[in-house]
Amino acid sequence: MMRDVDVLGPLALGLALAVALAGTALPGRAAALCEKSQIRLVNSMREIAQPYHVNLNKGGRLFARWAGLEDRYVLQLNQGDSDKQIVLMRSILATDPRCTIFNVEPNADVVVKPMVDTANQTGAWIVTHWAHGPGHRPFDGNDQWIAHVAVDSKAVGVAVSEQLVAAMGGKGGIVVLHGRLDTDPAQKRFAGLKAVLAKHPEVTLLAEQPANWDRRVAFPIMQAWLAKHGDRIRGVWAANDDMALGALEALRAAGLAGRVPIVGVDGIPEAIATIARGEMTATVSSDAFYQGSIGLAMGTCVLTGQVPAPQTWERQKRDYYLRVIVITKDNAARYAKEPVVDDYASEWRCDNLWSRATGPAF
């Protein structure tokens, strides 16, 4: 009868599969969850216009090529729209969810929970970066949430602000260009600045404006400040390199390029070259190439069974702080070159995935 056939077939297949999987599982290793050729690597980020994101994508592609999965690499851009980031994830998971790995740069912190929920529901795998909403952790039963690679944005803010204050000689007025203020990096980096300012009362905050992480927005704001404050501006603090470079062009228009210390964050190649030239003071890099690839590397190790399932990992391997690098004129030359696979291959190996972890992020 029709009904018996419908039940027996899948049941037999399931039993066979279970026996096969049990046979392949070796002690100390997990069973391969997917055929390597089935693995799909997805990099989900805001856009591709900013150099930081260009490098995120480059890192992901470098890894995909190294792993022999270049034609299985997908880039998802949400153009600053949080809803779109979630929708894009859901639509690609309509096919083959269980062998799909997401490496996510969240557009805003609130996006992480819906994406993790989607992964939990569909069986897809996800690694997130930067920051997520409070009270929500990979090890709280979110088995598909492989790891969260946090960046201690306050520490980043402190590090770069100390460079600025030092370059200013410890006194003078500064102007501040915020990023999007609904994101953790923007808020925490500024908190880092405030902590440094508290220790240097002779440095005053003259003005602050959000400039949307965009040099095009930063330019006219900096121009207006130059008209208002003139040479009282002794330093420029920007929450990212792109805004810092926009401020630099405004200074150039006023004939002040290279005469006022500027700091940014991200470590984009253009900023590193500018620091080497002496027109910018410092930046902090979380290494976009690494961020764009490590999630994919982790996921590949899990899916190919080379590491056990994330729910068996210790907590600090699932939610940890990433090591960041302060780049100044002294070390700019080292970071100015185009990255190659050899620089990162050792850190993508399944026994070395946590080489840049500096401690638990909880």
Next chain:
Amino acid sequence: MTPRHRTSASVAALPGRSALLHGFRTSGPVLALLALTIGFALADARFASLANLRIILDSAAVPLVLAIGMSFVIRQGSLDLSVEGLMAACSIVCALALANDRTTFDLGWVALPVAAGFGAVFGLVNGIIVTRLRVPSFMATLGLGSLCQGLAMLLSGDQPPLIRDAQLRQWALGQTSGFPNLALVALACLAAGFFVERFTRFGRYSYVVGSDESVARASGLDVDLCKVTVFAFAGLMTGLAAAMESSRLGVGHVEIGAGQMLAAITAVVIGGTSLSGGSGSVLGSAVGVLALTVVANGLVFVGATPYLQKAIEGTIVLVVAVVAGWHVRDRLRVVK
């Protein structure tokens, strides 16, 4: 002879000088601009300093060039929503044509008309899609804009091109006899736009097409040619604006047009051009652009709290729009 009704179209048909006076006498936009300027100057005297006025002119240059093109489009009753995507494409083209870190071109200032021409070609395509394929302008231009945005991303590739032409950068960031160079370019476009709309047949036809297209057709005007020309002109202005902004920032940027389209349309509407077409002037749009620039600059000057800045900016724009349109609110039969 038909009696002279004081509709906007017939105002435009008055002899040049009295039409101008009529416009300014009843001009809400200019009053709004004056009020804003005085308000901010009172809040901080340095706002009205020569240095800052220069900066306001400089910041207004690119939006003004866009608004000139947009004026013509809106006046004929159409919409051009391809501005952001087209700016992106022209920005990359301009950057790649100048001395840069990706290609070996080094066209110098010729890159600006090249980028403008690129914009004009796509503007032409807009016009053809609207007139020949009969697609409503907002859909046609939106589609083309997305196409151009994609083209820009393709051309930009992994590395946005950095402009290395030091001479051009210096010019774009510099001044001539106290006037920012980019503002001079914008003023030249304004003069050209004003000349076309006031003193050429094409300019007058464009008013008629916007006022009542069926009457224009019945009168034997080549409406399609008029429309296509207007779209091509708007594309030309968009390309030029993108080239100007890229020269200033030193980079070909895929997001260079972000927010510019709505700003241009807002400026044009605040300046007295009705969205239903048939009225308005590039001079009014220039006042609208200045008003918006003054608001943006003034808010930075007075140090409005970052968290409320957008809200305050929006409120001011609304108030300006109401004040600017106050004198025609009764006669305004169609509000879209």
